[in-house]
Every structure is written in structure tokens, then in C-alpha cells.
Amino acid sequence: MIKETEVDGVPTLIAPVSGQMHAGLVFRVGYADEVLARAGITHVVEHLALFRTGQADYHYNGRTGAATTEFHLRGSEQDVVAFLTGVCEALSALPFERLEVEKQVLRTEQAGKSPSPSEVLALWRYGARGFGLAGYPEYGVPNLTPDEIRHWVGTWFTRENAGLWIAGDGVPAGLRLPLPSGRRWAPPPVTSALPVTPAFFQAPMNGTAFDAVVPRGPAAMVYAEVLQRELFRELRQADGLSYTTAAGYTAHPHDTAIVTAIADALPEKQSAVLGGMVDALHTLAVGRIEQTEVDAVIAAAQGDLQHPDAAAASLSGLVTNLLTGRPIHSPEERTAQLGAVTLDEVRAVAAQALRTGLLLVPEDHTADWAGYAVAPITSETVVEGGAYPVIDDPNDRFVIGPAGVSRVIGDQAATVRYTECAAMLVWPDGGRQLVGHDGMRVAVEPTMIAADPGLLHHIGAGLPPHLVVRLPPRDPSTIPRPAPPTPDPPPEKRGGLLRRRKS
Template sequence: MIQHLDVDGVPTLLAPTGGPMHAGLTFRVGTADETLGRAGITHLLEHLALAPLGLADYHVNGSTAQVFTTFHTQGSGADIAAFLTAVCGHLSDLPLARLDVEKEILRTEWSSRGAAATDDIPLWRYGARDYGLTSYPEWGLGALTADDLRQWAARWFTRENAVLWIAGGQVPAGLRLALPAGTRQPVPVASSALPRTPAYFVGGSRAVVLDSVVRRRTAASVFAGVLERELYRSLRQDAGLSYTTTTGYEPRGDGYASLRALADALAEKQGAVLGGFVDVLAKLRVGRIDQADLDATIAKREDFLGIAEIDAARLPSYALNVLTGEPNLGVDEYRAELKAVDLAALHEVAGEVMASALLMVPGRLTADWAGFVAAPTHSTSAVYGTTYTSREGSGALRIGDDGVSYLGSDGVLTIRYDECAAMLAWPDGARQLIGSDAIVLHIEPTMFNLHSAALPILDAKVPADRQVAMPARAPEAIPQPKTAGRPPREPHVRSWWEVPVLVVSWVAVVLVGGFFLLFTLGMLTTETEPGDEWLWGAVVVGWLLTVILALPIVLLRRRRR
């Protein structure tokens, strides 16, 4: 049974364990609480709190997720007390001497992180804000100051915004959680960058990935297990198309949960995997769900509930529910909800999954044939302002009082200043604006005929806390128009005979052309006598002669150009 206690004003959860004692201090703050222009501040605070501890003789770790930050340790009671007491002390009095070093460590950590198939899902669903920020680098690190960190810690790392959980017999002696007073912070409200769902986008991975948002409930978590079994049977066992077929179910803290599914594919099998994946979704959507899959999934969950240390195993998720205010079920209550899940409940969840579905398809594939609409990659309108042409002849940039637009042959990209999540600024003048809807507009001064006042307008309009200074680029990394670098043409030198030829040609054209112009007008205004039809032939010959006399003028002009 999980006990509810209090340690220095921090809600504390205690459950017995037969294994090594372990504990975690979890705060209700994560990447979703940040902004893109200051992304990385929570992760940096986590590192600063752990940095002075050095290499411990027992397990210690920290992690920053979308809405939670946790400090975890395993060891003796004395070790746990020393670790958590030190972490709280460092959060209250930040070891800022390590600030620059930890920034570099975080940059290295990001650069060495491998790409995952699901990395881009958040930005396509949520945009460049709240839950979508996990798709972006920690661009805010460079500008963060000591005052920024102190203010962030004072707001989020407080005793009212924390939960301590301990798997062990008792609260370790000597444990002190010296955290400042504050308030419990609600989870952020989820945004959306999708005008319509179900939707799809083309990803850079070979995998097919489904992302849905469903109501948080036991039936939805069971559905994730049933979907995984169906994908495994259909795409791996029967068709032999995929090796990895997995699903995940992660509560968001606001009464909803993210439900994901993935199936990998060889390059030449991507179309077949996509088709099989969609077929599985369609089968579940119409209610063709195998009772055996439901029974097997529930049995697996009941096996977990039957382990001897189930209360200790539930502590981390139990603590998260305490922080977000979501209900915590007892083991018997959860077991009863499992038994109540039937095929009709799963059919209902399948409808929620498809209604909110975002599908990532590989390569050049599409999913409109399956009823999915393409997620937007362009804006619906452009701003009013001054238009600057491209130096390559295609596209134009428009800078106005409300925002910036790029007018391209394939559509419009618009970032309004009040919807700009971040603007990356390079010393050479390049600017990259990222809208809250994840639309990206890149401006290279070398590629547009910009007025000298154009870039200062951007810098003045975008708020300072959304501007990110980027390192200088090597000259060869700065793009140049395609015409740049070509050797200049040799100027044309006029030959001695060109002027006389031009003069003679012009005089001849004027005299001959003028004569036959008058002759033609006379023929048109008088009646032709019988036998004088040959005069019209003379008119034709005269005009042909005029054209021939004008040829030197045309040819010499073309030669000069």
C-alpha cells in the first residue's frame, strides 16, 4: 500500500520494497512550459543541480520530459538522503560557476543524439510551442543568464510543485528538502498546428508512424496493446514486411494521452507497409477486433498487477498523477476497470484514434487515398508590405508592419511577428523565422535585393526574448545567387566599319521605305486602271527591299548585345 506523507512541506509517497531502496523527487515542469527562444532552461537547471555531485558511488540520474523533471537515486538510506538534500540545496542556490561548462555539455549531448523516427511528430501536431518543443534543438541555451535561471527555479522548483516518492521502509534519516515556497503549476494547454484530422505528412524515416490523442482511460491503454498485437501479426508474421511493430500510450497530464504506433520498412517495401498499416487501422475502426487479442492484453496487465512489489513499481506514475491532479486508482480498482473493458469500448477508442490521427508516411508516399488530408506546409495568406525580388529571378520576399512573407511558385510562407516563436540571427545578416505553427521562413540577404533598412525592421519587430544569436558561418557556407562566380563577359569592341554600315543602312531604309510608303498610300487611295495590276507587285518588292536594307541594323545591334 502506498502511504501519503509530508517531508518539509513536500508531498511524499512511500511504498515497501524488497530490493534496493530508491527514490525520486519529481517537479511539475518540463520542456512544454518553455518557449522556443529560451528552450533548454529546464534541462540546464537539472544539470546544474547534479553537477557538483560529481561521480557518485551509487546510482544517480536526472531527466527532463515534456511536463516533468525528475531526480532519481538508488542506494542506502544515507545515500538517498545526502543526494536529495544536496539537489534541493543546489536548486535553491545554483552553482553558477558551472554555467558555461554545462551549456557546452548540453550542446554536445544534443549533437550526439541519434535521430528517432518519432522526433518530428510533436512539431507537426502542436507547432513550435508547448508539447511541440521536443522536436527542436535547445536554442535558448546561449542567451540564458544567471538571473534567468534563478527566476525559473523560483517559479517551478518549489515544494508545492514537487512530489517525493520513496521505495523503501521509511523516510531516510537526515533528509532535508530545502525548497522555496511556491504554487502547484498546471500542465500547459495543448496547442494544435493541424486544421483538420486525420492528417498525414511525409517524414524522413523509413517507418510508418501513427500519432493520436485520446481520452485518458483504461480502455485506451488496452487498445494500444491490442493494436500492437494486430500490427505484429499482420505486418511481421503474415506478410513479413516489418521487423519492428510497437505501440505506446503516454498520459499527457490534462485528461488526455498520446497513443502511438510504429512499423518499420525496407525502402522497397514502404508502400506495402503503409497499405498494411492502414488496413489494420481500418479493420479496428469498423469493430473487427479479435477477442483473443483483448484477453491476452488484459491478462498481461493483470500479471503486472500481481507482482509482489506492485506499489513500489507504481510510485513514479502515481507521483505524476499527484502533481497533475489526475486520479490514482488502487490496484483492485484498476483490476476492475481492466475486466470491464470489452470489444465495444475498444471500438469506441478506435474511433477516437482515427478522428485525431496524424500519420507519418515515408519517402514520396501519400495517404490521401485512405482519407487522410495533407498537413499544411504553407500559409494561407501573405502580409502587406514592401516586396523585394529574388536575385535568381524566382520568388520574392515581403516585409511588412505585421510580419514577413515569402512568395514562391509553390505557395506562400508567412510569419507574423506576434506568432513568431523564434528568430535565429547570424552575424552575416541571415535570419530564420519560425512561426508558432512550425512554418519556417529563411532569409539570406545575398539572395534578395534587400533595402538596407529591411533587416533592422525584423530585429525591431521580433521581441528580444525570441531572438537567438547563432555562431558565425564560414564564407563558403553563405549561399550565393547561381549567377555569382561566373566570369564577366568581355565588353564588345566596335569594328571600324560598323558605323559607316549603320549610317548607310539607316539612310537607305529611310529613303526607300519612305518612297514606298507614299507609293502604297497612293495605290490605296486611287482606283487601279485595267492593266496596272503589276503596280501592286512593285509595292511588295519595295517593302522586301526595305526589310533587306534594315537587316544590317538588326544584326549589328544583336552582335553588340
Template sequence: MIQHLDVDGVPTLLAATGGPMRAGLTFRVGTADETLASSGITHLIEHLALAPLGLADYHVNGATAQAFTTFHTQGSDADIAAFLTAVCGNLTNLPLARLDVEKEILRTEWSSRGGAAVDNIPLWRHGARDYGLTSYPEWGLGALTADDLREWAARWLTRENAVLWIAGDRVPADLRLALPTGTRQPVPTASSALPQTPAYFVNGSRAVVLDSVVRRSAAASVFSGVLERELYRSLRQDAGLSYTTTTGYEPRGDGYATLRALADALPEKQDAVLGGFIDVLAKMRVGRIEQADLDATIAKREDILGIAEVDAARLPSYALDLLAGEPTRTVDEHRVELKAVDLAALHEVAKEMSASALLMVPGGLSADWAGFVAAPTHSTEILQGSTYTSKEGNSALRVGVDGVTVLQTDNPLTVRYDDCAAMLVWPDGARQLIGSDAIALHIEPTLYNLNPGTIPAIDAKVPDDRQIAMPARDPDEIPQPQTAVRQHTESADSTWWELPVMVLSGMGILLVGALSVLLTLAMLLTETEPGEEQLWGAVVVLWLLTVILALPIVKLQRRRRGR
């Protein structure tokens, strides 16, 4: 049984456990509450709250998710009381002396994070906002100030916006939750960047992944297990195409849940896995669901509900429901809901899943043949404004009063200023505008014939709080027009002969010039005998020849200086 208590104004949940006492303090705030330009602020505060605690003799940690942030620990009464009391103290009075250090730690954490097959799915479904922000780096870290952090903590990290849960037989006597007063914050509304579903997008991963949004229900939770059994049987046991076939069901807190499925594939079998995966989805969409799979899945869920410490095990998810304002249920109520799930209910979930599906397919494949539409990779709107041609001749940049459009063959990219989620700013003048729909256009001044005022005009239109300063780039990283590179290469190829000509000409000057000097001196220092006057003609010829030999060197030197 889960007891509802109160500790210092914070709703508290208590359930008995036979193991070590553990506890968590969960707040209704996460990455989906941020903007792209402020992304990372919740994660940074979580790190700052934990940093002064140093190395603990017991398990402590924190986690920032899309809609919730949790600080959790395991240990004795005194350990738990000391940890949670210190966390609340640090949240109220942030240890800002470590601000720069923790920013660097978070940047390092992101850079070392391994890419997962599902990382880009939030971006494709939601865009560069709310639930889509987990697909992006925490670009907001650099500009965050101490005042930004204090304001964020005062709004979100309050006693009314928190739930404490404890797996144990009592609340630690010395526990103090000194949090400021605030208000309970609703779960963010999920946006959509998909004009039509079911949709698909192409990714370099070697897996086929399904992402869908369904109404939260016991039937949807059970359906996840049934779908996993069918994928395992079809793609691994029967066809031997996949090794990993898995599904996941995660309530979002707004009455809906994310339902996902994944099947991996060898490069040479990706086409077959995609076909088999879609066949399974089609089979379930028309209601061909095995009763045996339903019975086995429900039996497994009932086994979990039957363990001695089931209430202690479900405390974290129970706390999330309480924070989000979702219905909270007893174990007996869960059993009743499970027994009510039948094949007809699963069929309804399958239809919901298919209608909202977003499919990630391996590179080189598509899913349009199965009724999925390609998720948009370019814009439908082209803005009016001044047009600047590309130095490479394959695109143009149009800058208007409402936004920017990159004109490409059949694939324009447009970001309106009033819909710009963020603009990345490089010291060398490069800019990247990212729309809330995740459309991103990159402006490299070196690649366009821009007026001097073009970039400043764009900067003036994008609000300062959406501009993200990026570190300076190495000159070699700044792209140059291919035409310029080609001209340089052609120039180098066409002048290979210049140096040999200059060397030969120089040798000729030395030889002929030396003869001219010797002969001239000889004529001047000796008396000219009758009949030797013609020798002066030879001297003149030799000097003329010396001048002629010098002309190539002079002309080639001028040509090189001109280049």
C-alpha cells in the same frame, strides 16, 4: 499499498520493496512550459543541480521530460538522503560557476543525439510551442543568464510543485528537502498546428508511424496492447513486411494520452507496409477487434498488477498523477477498471484514434487515398508590404508592418511578428523566422535585392526576447545566387583564350622589338651609304609592328581589371 506522507512540506509517497531502496523527486515542470527562445532552461537547471555531486558510488540521474522533471537515485538510506538533500540545496542556490561548462555539455548532448523516427511528430502536431518544442534544438541556451535561471527555479522548483516518492520501508532520517515556497503549476494546455485530422506528413524515415490523442482511460491503455498484437500479426507474421511493430500509450496529465504505433519497412516494401498499416487501422475503426487479443492484453496487465512489488513499481507514474491533479487509483481499482473493458469500449477508442490521427509516411508516398489530408507545409495568408525580388528570379520577399511573407509558386510562407515563436539571427545578416505553427522562412540577404534598412526593420519588429543569436558562419557557408555563380562560370569559360593570346603577343614583341632595336642602332652607328635610305623605312615598319603587337596585351589587361 502506497502511503501518503509529508517531508518538509513536500507530498511524499512510500511503498515497500524487497530490493534496494530507491527514490525520486519529481517536479511539475518540463520542456512544454518553455518557449522556443528559452528552450533548454529546465534541462540546464537539472544539469547544474547534479554537476557538483560528481561521481557517485550509487546510481543517480536526472531526466527532463515534456511536463515533468525528475531526480532519482538508488542506494542506502544515507546515500538517498545525501543525494536528495544536495539536489534541493543546489536548486535553491544554483552552482552558476559551471554555467558555461554545462551549456557546452548540453550542446554536445544534442549534437550527438541520434535521430529517432518519432522526433519530428511533436512539431507537426503542436507547432513551435509547448509539446512541440522537443522537436527543436535547445536554442535558448546561449542567451540564458544567471537571473533567468534563478527566476525559473523560484517559480517552478518549489515544495508545492514537487512530489517525493520512495520505494522502501521508511523515509531516510537525515533527508532534508530545503525548497522554497511556491504554488502547484497546472499541466500546460496542448496546442495544435493541424487545421484538420486525420492528417499525414512525409518524412525520410523508413518507418510508418501513427500519432493520436485519446481520452485517458483503462480502455485506451488496453487498446494500445491490442493494436500492437494486430500489427505484429498482420505485418510481421502474416505478410513478412515488418520486423518491428510496436505501440505506446503515454498519459499527458490533462485527461488525455498520446497513443502511438510504429512499423518499420525495407525501402522496397514501404508502400506495402503503409497499405497494410492503414488496413489495420481501418479494420479496428469499424470495430473488427479480436476478443482473443483483448483477453490476452488484459491477462498480461493483470499479471503485472499481481506482482509482489506492484506498488513500488508504479510509484513514478503515481507521482505524476498526483502532481498533475489526475485521479490516483489503488491496485484493486485498476483491476476493476480492467475487467470493465470490453470490445465496445475498444471500438470507441479506435474511433477516437482515427479521428485525431497524424500519420508519418516514408518519402515518396502519401496517404490522401486513405482519407488523410496533407498536414500544412505552407501558409494560407499573404501579407501586404514592400516586395523584394529574388536575385535568382524564382521567389520574392514581402516585408510588411505585420510580418514577412516569402512568395513562392503556390507555396507562400508567412510569419506574423505577433505570432513569431523565435527568430534566428546570424552576424552576416541572415534571419530565420519561425511561427508558432512551425512555419519557418529563411532570409538570406545575398539572395534578395533588399534595401539596406530591410533587415533592421524586421529586427525592430521581433521582440528582443524572441531573438536567438547564432554563431558566425564560414563565408563558404553563405549562399550565393546561382545566376552570379553561372555568370562567373560563363565568364571563366569565355576568357580561356586570353592568356595564350597575351603570351604569343609578348613573344612577338620580344622578337620584333629586338630586331627594331638592333636595326636602329646599326643605322645610327654607321654611315649611310647611297641607296640605303630605304632601310630607315624598314626601321619605322618594325617599330609600328612592335606597337601593334603590344595593343592586345594592353586591351586584355584593361578588360581583366574591369572584371
């Protein structure tokens, strides 16, 4: 039984739990609400809000997701009161004396991780905004100021934009949520950087990965598990090609969801694993799914929902639904929804997944043989403006105009228009890198271009300040320099200079 109430105007969901009480305060804001040049601001707020909690005798943490930020803990009723009230009080008076230290902590965290396959897929599918920011560094962290952070907190971390869940007997006595008033924000839009699907791109990975946009709902959840079983059966059990095979379902805060699949491989088995992934997706898409397979998946999922703590385990997701305008379903209702899923519905999701699919293939591999289009790594247009050659290559030039910048190599171009600029990175030596909403990058190095330094200094001068990232000095050895004179390489060997992202 899930009970709905409110605490200090914050909508609250409560469900009984067999073990220790746990609870979470969720705000409808995440990294998908940020812009690339200020990426990480929500994460900084999360860290600052938790700082004064320090070491505690109970387990607590924070999590910044795509569309929500959550502060949660497991402990006694007194712990819940102290933690949640303390988080709200901290949000109104963040410890900005700690700001530079937390920036360093986050930069260290960033340096110690590599993008997961799902994050790389997000970059290529959504571009350099919204849900695509999962695949980018938190560029904004070094430049954030207390005033910017205060404005962000005042905009997003408000009573109307929050939801509370409690796994326990009820609201603990004395719990207060002293949050300022604001408004409920709609979910971030779902963007696209893919002109056509299914599509593929290359990335340095020992294996392959896939994602697809499908209708949100129980049929898609069943499909994801059917796909997981197919990959495990064919790539792990039958042929021993992969150690890790996995597929999962992630709901968007709209009417769609993402199904993601991965399969790892030894270098010499990459082609076979790629073929096995393609075959598995095609097998399901043409309807070769057995009723017994669907029945087994549904029975397992319904069994999980029979657990006494199933309602409590679902509370965090249900509060997210509440904040994004989605219905709230009890375990009993979800059990009935799963039971109503038909074989034809699962087959329809499988066909949709293939039509909207994005495939990550290892370097030096392709998937055009399987009907996948090449995801764009170049731009279709070039800005109007003056042309300036690269010092060591007459086939390589920049076009700089009032609307933006293009780099043109032979008949290929990468263009970022100022009206579609997600971020401009600037170094003290004058180097600039512009990133477009579609993920295209143009790096302009004063050492490499035959143009007046004053002209280069004015590139992006009219961009709003919140789109500019000012970086510290670079190691001189990392600044590009003209190469010694050599014979021109064949044009086909130079296509890789235009990339949507650095490998």
C-alpha cells in the same frame, strides 16, 4: 499499499519494495513549459543541479520530460538523504561557474541524436510550442544567462510545485527538502497545428509512424496493446515486411493521451509497410477486434499489476498525477479498472484514433488514397507590406511588413507573424530565420534578397528578447548565394522550398 505523507511541505508517496530503496523528487515543469527560443533551460537546470553530486557509489540520474523534471536514485537510506537534500541545496545555489561547460555538454548531446519518429510527429501535431518542442533543437541553451536561469528556478523549482516518491519502508531519518516557497503550476496546454485530421506528412524515414489523440484511460491502454499485436502479426509474422513494430500509450497531464505506432521497412518495402499500417488502423477502427484479443491484453496487464513491486514501480507516475491534479490509483484499483474495460470501449477508442490520426509517410509517398489530408506545409495568408524579389528568381519574393514576414513562391506562401512567433534565429552576417507557433519557417538571407540591408536589420526588431536566439558566425560556405543564371524550373518543381521544417 501506497502511503501518502509529506516531507518539509512536499507531498510524498511511499510504497514497499523488495529490493534496494529508490526515490525521486519530481517538479511540475518540463520542456512543454518553455518557449522555443529558450528551449533547453529546464535541461540546463537539471545538469547544474546534479553537478556537485559527481561520482557516487549509488546510481542516480535526472530526467527532463514534457511536463515534469525528476531527480532520482537507487541506494541506501543515507544515499537517499544525501542525494535529495543535496539536489535541493544545489537548486538554491547552482554552480554557474560550470554553466558554459554544461552548455557544451548539452550541445554535444544534441549533435549526437536525431529526432525519433514520435518527436517528429509531435512537431507536426503541436507546432513550435508546448509538446511540439520535443521535435526541435534546444535553441535556447547557447544564450541562457545566470539571471534567466535563477528566475526559472525560482518560478518552477519550489516546494509547492514538487512531489516526492520513496520506494522503501518509509521516509529516511534526516531527509530534508530545503526548497523555497512558490505555487503549484497547472499543466501546459495542448496545442494543435493541424486544421483537419486524419492527416499525413512526408519525412525521411525507412518505414512509417502514426500517432493519435484519444481519451485517457484503461480502454486506450488496451487499444494500444491491441494495435501492437495487430502490427506484429501482420507486418512481422505474416508478411515479414518489418523487423520493428511497436505501439505505445503516453498519458497527457489532461484528459487525453497519445497512442503512437511505428513500423520499419527496407527501402523497397516502404509502400507495402505503409499499406500494412493503414490497413491495421482501419481494421481496428471499423470494429474488427475480437473479445479474446481484448481479454488476453487485459489479463497480461493485470498480471503485471500482481507483482509485489507493482505499487513501487508506479510511484513516479502517481506523483506526476498528483502534481497535475489527476487521481492516484493503487494497483488494486487499476486492476479493477482494467477488468471493467469492454470490447465496445476499445472499439470506440480505435475509431477515435483513426479520426484524430497523424501519419508519417516516407518521402515520395502519400496517404490521400486512404482518406488522410495533407498536413499543411504552407500558410493561408500573406502579411501586408513591401514585396522584395529574391535575386535569382523572379517567381520568388519576400513580403515584409509591420506584422511579420512572408515568403511567396508562385501561389504558395510561408508566413510568420510577430504575434505568433516562437523564435527568431539571428546570425552576425544578418541572416534571420523566424519560426511561427504553427511550425512555419521563413528564412531571410541578405545575400538573396533585393532590399536595403537596413530594412532587413529591422525584421523582428520589436520581438521580446526572450524570443530571439543569437547564434555564432556561420561557416561562409553555408550562407546561401544567388545561383548562376539558368532557365526557370517548372513551378511544380519549386514547391518543396516552403517547408515547415528542414529535412
